[in-house]
Amino acid sequence: MRSLVPFRDINVHASTSHYAFTSPSSPSAQTLVIERPSGDLRLNDGALLGAKRVSSIAGILGIIKLRLDKYIIVITKAQPMGRLKGHMVYKIIATEFLPLRERTLHDPDEDTYLTLLKTLLKTGPMYFSYSLDITNSFQRQASSNPSQALWQRADDRFFWNKFIQSDLIDFATGASGLRHHGAHQTGADPFILPVMFGMMRITTTHIKSTPLTFALITRRSRHRAGTRYLTRGIDEHGHVANFNETEQIVVLDDGTRGMGGIGSEAGMQHGTKGGFDGQDMQVLSYVQTRGSVPVYWAEVSTLRYTPDLQIRGVETAVDAAKHHFDEQIRIYGDNYLVNLVNQRGREDRVKKAYEQMVRTLVSGPHETTQADYVTKEKLHVVEASQKNQEYDRLHYVYFDFHNETKGLRWHRAQLLLDQLKDGLVQGQYFRGVDMPGDSQGRLEVRNRQNAVVRTNCMDCLDRTNVVQTMLARWTLTRQLIDIGILRPGESADDDATFQILFRNIWADNADVVSRSYSGTGALKTDFTRTGERTRAGMVQDLNNSITRYVKNNFGDGPRQDAFDLFLGAFLPDSSGVGTSQVFVDRRPVLIQAIPYVLAASFFLVLISSFARPKPESTIWPLRLFTLIWLAIGLWCFRFIYTHGVLYVNWPKLNTPKWANEGYQETMGAIRKDKFFGPFVARHERGASNARISHLEEGKKRIQ
Numbered sequence: 001m002r003s004l005v006p007f008r009d010i011n012v013h014a015s016t017s018h019y020a021f022t023s024p025s026s027p028s029a030q031t032l033v034i035e036r037p038s039g040d041l042r043l044n045d046g047a048l049l050g051a052k053r054v055s056s057i058a059g060i061l062g063i064i065k066l067r068l069d070k071y072i073i074v075i076t077k078a079q080p081m082g083r084l085k086g087h088m089v090y091k092i093i094a095t096e097f098l099p100l101r102e103r104t105l106h107d108p109d110e111d112t113y114l115t116l117l118k119t120l121l122k123t124g125p126m127y128f129s130y131s132l133d134i135t136n137s138f139q140r141q142a143s144s145n146p147s148q149a150l151w152q153r154a155d156d157r158f159f160w161n162k163f164i165q166s167d168l169i170d171f172a173t174g175a176s177g178l179r180h181h182g183a184h185q186t187g188a189d190p191f192i193l194p195v196m197f198g199m200m201r202i203t204t205t206h207i208k209s210t211p212l213t214f215a216l217i218t219r220r221s222r223h224r225a226g227t228r229y230l231t232r233g234i235d236e237h238g239h240v241a242n243f244n245e246t247e248q249i250v251v252l253d254d255g256t257r258g259m260g261g262i263g264s265e266a267g268m269q270h271g272t273k274g275g276f277d278g279q280d281m282q283v284l285s286y287v288q289t290r291g292s293v294p295v296y297w298a299e300v301s302t303l304r305y306t307p308d309l310q311i312r313g314v315e316t317a318v319d320a321a322k323h324h325f326d327e328q329i330r331i332y333g334d335n336y337l338v339n340l341v342n343q344r345g346r347e348d349r350v351k352k353a354y355e356q357m358v359r360t361l362v363s364g365p366h367e368t369t370q371a372d373y374v375t376k377e378k379l380h381v382v383e384a385s386q387k388n389q390e391y392d393r394l395h396y397v398y399f400d401f402h403n404e405t406k407g408l409r410w411h412r413a414q415l416l417l418d419q420l421k422d423g424l425v426q427g428q429y430f431r432g433v434d435m436p437g438d439s440q441g442r443l444e445v446r447n448r449q450n451a452v453v454r455t456n457c458m459d460c461l462d463r464t465n466v467v468q469t470m471l472a473r474w475t476l477t478r479q480l481i482d483i484g485i486l487r488p489g490e491s492a493d494d495d496a497t498f499q500i501l502f503r504n505i506w507a508d509n510a511d512v513v514s515r516s517y518s519g520t521g522a523l524k525t526d527f528t529r530t531g532e533r534t535r536a537g538m539v540q541d542l543n544n545s546i547t548r549y550v551k552n553n554f555g556d557g558p559r560q561d562a563f564d565l566f567l568g569a570f571l572p573d574s575s576g577v578g579t580s581q582v583f584v585d586r587r588p589v590l591i592q593a594i595p596y597v598l599a600a601s602f603f604l605v606l607i608s609s610f611a612r613p614k615p616e617s618t619i620w621p622l623r624l625f626t627l628i629w630l631a632i633g634l635w636c637f638r639f640i641y642t643h644g645v646l647y648v649n650w651p652k653l654n655t656p657k658w659a660n661e662g663y664q665e666t667m668g669a670i671r672k673d674k675f676f677g678p679f680v681a682r683h684e685r686g687a688s689n690a691r692i693s694h695l696e697e698g699k700k701r702i703q
Helices: 106-124 137-143 166-173 187-193 266-271 313-330 347-361 410-427 464-481 495-518 525-530 535-554 556-567 588-609 622-641 657-671 677-683 692-696
Strands: 010-014 018-022 029-033 042-043 053-057 059-065 070-084 087-099 124-129 195-206 210-219 245-253 282-290 297-300 307-310 334-338 367-368 378-385 394-399 428-432 443-447 451-456
Touching: 029 187, 042 166, 042 187, 059 166, 070 106, 070 124, 070 195, 070 210, 087 195, 106 556, 106 692, 124 692, 137 282, 137 428, 137 443, 166 266, 195 495, 210 495, 245 410, 266 347, 282 313, 282 464, 297 657, 307 347, 313 334, 313 347, 313 451, 334 347, 334 410, 347 378, 347 657, 367 495, 394 410, 410 451, 410 464, 410 677, 428 622, 451 464, 464 525, 495 525, 495 535, 535 556, 588 622, 588 677
Parallel strands: 282 451, 334 394, 334 451
Antiparallel strands: 010 018, 010 053, 018 029, 029 042, 059 070, 070 087, 087 124, 124 195, 195 210, 210 245, 245 282, 282 428, 297 307, 367 378, 378 394, 428 443
16 A cells, blocks of 8 residues: 555665665565665665664755765754644754765865754754655645655755755655656655745643644745855745744644654554544644745845845836735735834845835736824825736835834834734634534635735844744734633733743744854843843843844855755866865965964964063063054954955855955955965965855756
8 A cells, every 4th residue: 555654664784785675564565675875776676685683763854975985864862842733743852974985085075064964953943744645734734735746745845855865755756766767666655755944843831721732834945045145135946035924723622632643653654643632623824925026136245244235226126026926815815014124224225126126016006105203104005006917916015114113112023013904804703613524634724825925024033033923922812802711801911821922932933043144142032932022132132133143244155055055056077086176275375374473463462461571671562563463463353344344154065156256355455465465376276266266066956
């Protein structure tokens, strides 16, 4: 019988000629064999003999090819996170790389690739389920085809390991290989495990003595994934940076108690659910999204606290924006585009570009502006004056978050909620009731969400988190009133215990999304957790801001490389093995040396400042020594600050075009310097573009 869900128990049989993967709980299932060292895949009826080592794993994460070898990445440890509708969800805790051959040639780039991948897998929050499609919202699950394998139902945007599963997927679908070309190898389906990147919290609680399961899932898109200042705006395919879908879920009458849940292990293996406590299970779900402003824009790090902002003409991004909103409208329905950037200073350029884009897309744009004593543009709404096309389902709402909430007046965010209420009511939410007689465990849809609020600020992090939490709280209260748990006029916040739980889960969500993009926890989470802005929270925000500055300038390059490598945006080239062309620092030696000279001068000035000369000795040589090194240090600091683009830790695999342009422009200015230029040219070895030569090593792959 064909298994539609992944095996929950897999044994790996390793030998010098192959790796064999079997499921002990399914002895009649075929064995997946990966030949060594070729990487060819085949299915075998029955187990293979001759294995030197047998180990148990939680699943196959994927197969990736680097410069020297292919590696099978297996999940060796997974932590249960709780049950949703009876299905256990797991977090990946540990992985292992199984090489297809023993390396006979040492290559530094290969070692760096492995380090990048292992760091990403160790720090990146990834989740999976053997029987529940966690890449899709409950509403999309209700419309999926239960006769398909779990990986075939997965949402392409949130199927994070799809690239490294491509060998298995191609084999299963008959897209590769000669022996079974064109034939679907159903025996391979249970070995393909979809993994989601993001945040997952599942907890059992109660409101007014009504037991329920409360869950929050944030799914990060694998398209245009990356770090804060290295991925902004939109690409030509319509994918925006830092796109996340957040689903708030309430499950009633599921009988779940802690990790025990209600479904037996055997039932879970086949994707079915357990019993109930006498009532039909209900699922309430509400989805929001966030994503970067859909125009071509970038922020170029130069070591200054505020990066340089670049925005291309809006007309150049119209086609890309159409691709983006075509998908958003098709999946979610009406889009309420909540923009929270500042209307003053540098962010105003991003605001105006977004509004110009919306005016271009909708029919006969109608605009209204509200002002108050705080600002002349408290709210700015752009909508279509008539419904002639799909893009007329876009509703742009600008809210001057910074000025309205300045001075700890966080309650004024309610002004945005008041503006959105009509859209929230019309947009509805998802409600499904379990069908006890359905062997697939499907839900009978009672209500569908037909609109989504898409929120953004500059980073789509801190301000966005505050607004999404507010909207989620309001919708939850509405849901509980509609099903009779709360009476009209009551609020979910009236239950103090649940209020604390709700706030902490949403604050945890803010931290997870922020760490994935910026490298630190979110700002303003003290307000999310307590409902108040505190001095301790401000101190924590200051610490996070400083940490972000350091990481974004000096640590995000390798993080971006890891994303590009894992997601297939960069394909390693096997040519030139052993020459280490990719990760070597090719800046002129003098440019590399200046930070070390700065550190040395600081150290020597510090030592000389505390040195105590003997009474009979003259003091002016020590003072002269100190002044000389102080002058050298100040010159080095000024040089680094002035030419900061040379000292940002850029990605080595897919260096952004604007970073290369900034590098070349800065080096050109240095070469023209009368004093320093001749020394740089002398040590540059004639390679003006040597630092970016690694771009020839990789190729883009769009999945």
